[in-house]
Amino acid sequence: MKSDQILAVVGRSIKLGHSVEIEGLGTFRPVAGGGYEFTAQTQPQVFVAYVAEDLPLARKLRDGIAAAGCSAWLDRDKLLPGQNWPRAIERAIAISDAFVACFSPRAIAKRG
Numbered sequence: 001m002k003s004d005q006i007l008a009v010v011g012r013s014i015k016l017g018h019s020v021e022i023e024g025l026g027t028f029r030p031v032a033g034g035g036y037e038f039t040a041q042t043q044p045q046v047f048v049a050y051v052a053e054d055l056p057l058a059r060k061l062r063d064g065i066a067a068a069g070c071s072a073w074l075d076r077d078k079l080l081p082g083q084n085w086p087r088a089i090e091r092a093i094a095i096s097d098a099f100v101a102c103f104s105p106r107a108i109a110k111r112g
Helices: 003-015 052-067 085-095 105-109
Strands: 020-022 026-030 036-040 045-049 071-073 098-101
Touching: 003 020, 003 026, 045 052, 045 085, 052 071, 052 105
Parallel strands: 045 071, 045 098
Antiparallel strands: 020 026, 026 036
16 A cells, blocks of 8 residues: 555544554544644553463453553454454564563463
8 A cells, every 4th residue: 555545544534533543653533623633652562472362361461561551562452354464463563662472371282
């Protein structure tokens, strides 16, 4: 997708009253009068790696990370249908300030 196409999608979304988050950058939010405001992401970002069977525990960890003032990246929260998931995950790891690998008996026993 070209940058002008991305800008058009962001613009349409804001006009429809939606917020648009760009990972590692910040969030565009509509404001009264048809404009928008941009809030830069200033919280450290933490990538959380886990196995699907441990999702409830990973979500608890995400909540704790958020309570500590950081932004947690969890695939189930951030990935969209049709998105290039391997590329999005690699990018999220690259722009994160910390990487947390969740090891559990289920994770260690799982192949892959």
